[in-house]
Amino acid sequence: MEDLTTRSGQTTASFEGAAFVEDGSRVAGSLRVLEGTLEFKPNASDQHLIQMPLENLDISAGGNQxxxxxxxxxxxxxxxxxxxxRSILKEPALQKPHLQPAIKKIVGRHRRVKGGYWTLAAVTLGLVVGAWLGRGLLFKAAIDQIPPEAEVKLGELVEKNLTSSMSVVQDPVVNEGIDTMTKPLLEVAESxxxxxxxxxxxQDVNAFAIPGGSIFIHSALLQKADSAEEVAGVLAHEMAHVIHRHGTQLLVRRIGLYVLIGAMFGDTQGLIAALADQGGFLLSQKFSRDFERQADETGFNLLVKADIDPRGMLSFFRRIKEFQEEQMSETEQSAMAVMGTHPATDERIEFIQQKIDELPPDRKFQKIPLDIQKIQRRISLPE
Ligand SMILES: [Zn+2]
Structure with a gap:
């Protein structure tokens, strides 16, 4: 908060904040409480000042804690x-009888929540220690209490936030190809x-999943694949991340259980604010080695159950690793972008090789009826 001097010579405090405007976008700026009006001044000079009369002003608390x-x-x-x-609540102009019940409610609520916060902190600490001792089982048990429908709703919010900055491929040939590759997996996935x-x-070779079941495939990943089986291998791995709710666990750690629970029960403003502030963090966030191992294992089992040759998964990882090494010698930075959230490590390659070795030697798989080059030609066409 900083003091500004008004024309009349009185000082009026200014509070940093933001506004959600009619189209749902967030505008950063500052708030001032003047006699009779709440005024919001956007930081960007091309945005309009917003004024709200104090009469009928609705004041409420929301968001994280x-x-x-x-x-x-x-x-x-x-x-x-x-x-x-929160010091805005002490502004002289807000000390009106009709606004006082709402302000008292917020101040009281904050105190109660603080108590709840410490209880949650203790529970969280217990979970963290438990997770460390019990290989994440307790933490997972807590996540399992979240109903899937709530997670789907949460995923929709995350997706909306992400797709606003991404260009989704609308080509029916590409999408039919994806359907052909994923159909056998969807038939066997229990989710x-x-x-x-x-x-x-x-242009980065990658794919990622968000909570609730939405999976994004970068066009560069399709370009680098040699067969439909290779793409299916990556997609099975992503489906496994969804099934094990890895993204939700990451979100809980990143933006807090309160915001998520609030969002699941309809208070979405806190989550939208958090996502607006940390947009794209899911893209850059790495899963732990344990999560990757689990997704590789479940993904592998899904492929075998769906009668898709899991050697595609292996050959793709091997090629990505070669590509990473090649790039590493040129520039380290671009190498980091390749499968940034899914590094192809020797450990993972060995693990999948071992799983393949365990298959019966005469095990045959259905070939996915799709020519991957057909998709690749469509993607490389100029828009
Ligand atoms: Zn992964």
Missing amino acids: NRLIYFKSPARSGISIYTTD PFPFKFQVVHH
Whole structure:
């Protein structure tokens, strides 16, 4: 908070914050409480000032641990302004009888939540220690309490946030190809999550899953693949991340259980604010080695069950590793981008090789009826 001097010579405090405007986008700026009006001034000079009359002003707390103070007004429907600076509640202009019940409720609620926060901190600490001792089983047990439908809703929010900055491939030939590769996997996967696959234009060789079943495939991954079996191997691995709720576990660690639980019960503003602040973090976030191992194992089993040759998974990892080494000698930075969230390590390659060796020697698999080059030609076409 900083003091600004108004024309009349009085000082008016300014509070850092942001506004969600009619189209759902977030605008950063600062708040001031003037006599009769709450004023929001965007940081960007090309954005308009937002004013809300104090009469009918709706004040509420929300977001992570109710740290955000929201202001809404029927006079400016579709807009909400917020700040994390709680000292705004002490502004003289807000000390009006009609606003006091809401302010008292927030201050009281904050105290209660603080108590709850420490209980949660103790539980979390217990879970972390438990996870360390019990190989994540206790933590997983806590995640398992989240109903799948809530996780799907959460995933929709994350997806909306991600796809706004990505270019999704709409080509029916590409999407039919993805259907052909994933159909056998979908038939055998036992999952409460509805899987959905989308190809996005991206030059890094990668694929990633978000909570609730949405899986994104970078166009460069399809370009680098030699067969449909190789792509299916990566997709089975991603499906395994969804089935084991790895993304949700990561989100819980990253933005806190409160925000997620709030979002699952309809208070989505905190999550939207967190995602707006940390957009794309899922893309850059690495899963632990344990998660990767688990996704490799479950993915491998899915492939075998679906009658898809798991050697595709192995050959793709081997090629990615060669490619990584090749790139490493040129520039280390671009190498980091290759399968950034899924490094092809010797350990993983050995593990999959071992699983293949354990298969009966006469085990035969169905060939996926898809020419991968057909998809590759479509992707390389200019838009
Ligand atoms: Zn992975």
